[in-house]
Amino acid sequence: MHLNGVIFDVDGTLVDSERDGHRVAFNEAFAEFDLPYRWDVDEYGELLKTTGGRYRLEGYLLKQGVEAAEAAELAVRLHRRKTDLFTDLVESGAIPLRPGVAAFIDELKTHGVPLHVATTGTRQWVHAVLAQHFSPDTFDVIVVGEDVETLKPAPDAYLEVLRRLDAAPAGYVAIEDSLNGLHAAHAAGLPCAMVPNDYTHGDISAADLIASAFGDDLTPETLQDLVQSAGQITS
Ligand code: XBP
Numbered sequence: 001m002h003l004n005g006v007i008f009d010v011d012g013t014l015v016d017s018e019r020d021g022h023r024v025a026f027n028e029a030f031a032e033f034d035l036p037y038r039w040d041v042d043e044y045g046e047l048l049k050t051t052g053g054r055y056r057l058e059g060y061l062l063k064q065g066v067e068a069a070e071a072a073e074l075a076v077r078l079h080r081r082k083t084d085l086f087t088d089l090v091e092s093g094a095i096p097l098r099p100g101v102a103a104f105i106d107e108l109k110t111h112g113v114p115l116h117v118a119t120t121g122t123r124q125w126v127h128a129v130l131a132q133h134f135s136p137d138t139f140d141v142i143v144v145g146e147d148v149e150t151l152k153p154a155p156d157a158y159l160e161v162l163r164r165l166d167a168a169p170a171g172y173v174a175i176e177d178s179l180n181g182l183h184a185a186h187a188a189g190l191p192c193a194m195v196p197n198d199y200t201h202g203d204i205s206a207a208d209l210i211a212s213a214f215g216d217d218l219t220p221e222t223l224q225d226l227v228q229s230a231g232q233i234t235s
C-alpha cells in the first residue's frame with residue numbers, strides 16, 4: 001500500500017492556535033461587546049469539546065441563561081468579530097507552527113506525498129494561517145468549516161477531501177490533535193496519527209499512532225507503515 005496523501009487538521013495540529021490564539025480573540029470580542037464573559041485556560045479546554053467557534057459561543061451563552069434566539073444571533077455577531085480579531089493575530093505572526101511541523105511538511109514534499117487540509121475552522125483565518133506559514137502550492141485540497149454540513153467529530157470534512165480527490169480512504173492518513181478529530185478521521189475510514197498537545201483530552205487509545213512530536217516518532221516512513229497495516233487490516 002502506497003502513501004497516497006496526508007490530510008492535516010489545522011488547529012492544535014499544524015499550529016498552536018487555541019490557548020493563546022482563538023481563546024484570546026474570543027475574550028477580546030466579549031470585551032468589545034461589553035459582555036462580562038472571559039474564558040480562562042482551563043475553562044477553554046472544556047469548551048473545546050464543542051467544535052466550531054460559533055457553536056461553542058452559542059452553547060456557552062445558553063448556559064449563561066441567554067434566551068435561545070438571542071444566543072443564536074449574538075453568537076453569530078461575536079463569532080464574526082472574533083474571526084477578524086483572530087485573523088489579525090495570525091497576520092501579526094502570533095500564531096506559531098507546532099515544533100517540527102515545517103521540517104515534517106518539507107520531508108513529505110521531498111517524498112512527493114500530496115498534502116491536504118480538513119479543518120472545522122473558518123475559511124478566512126484558515127487561509128491566513130496557511131499563507132503565513134506555507135508556500136501556496138503546499139496543500140492541494142483545503143476543506144474548511146463552511147464547506148461541510150456537520151463539523152468534527154462528524155466525518156464530513158475528511159469525506160469532502162476524499163470526494164474532491166475522487167479517492168477512497170485507502171492509502172490516506174489523517175493527522176490530528178483532538179478526540180473529536182480522531183473520531184472524525186475514523187468515521188471517514190481513515191487511519192489517524194495523533195500528536196497530542198496540552199488541550200488533548202479523553203481516551204485517544206484508538207489512534208493508530210500516538211506521536212510525541214513531529215519528526216520524532218512521526219515521519220514519512222512511520223506514516224507509510226501505518227497505511228500499510230491499515231490496508232492489511234481492511235483487505
Ligand atoms: C477546531 C475548532 C474551531 C476552533 C476555532 O477544531 O473546533 O472551532 O477552535 O475556530 P479542529 P472557529 O482542530 O478539530 O478542526 O472559531 O473558526 O470555529
Ligand code: MG
Binds near residue numbers: 010011012176177181
Ligand atoms: Mg485540532
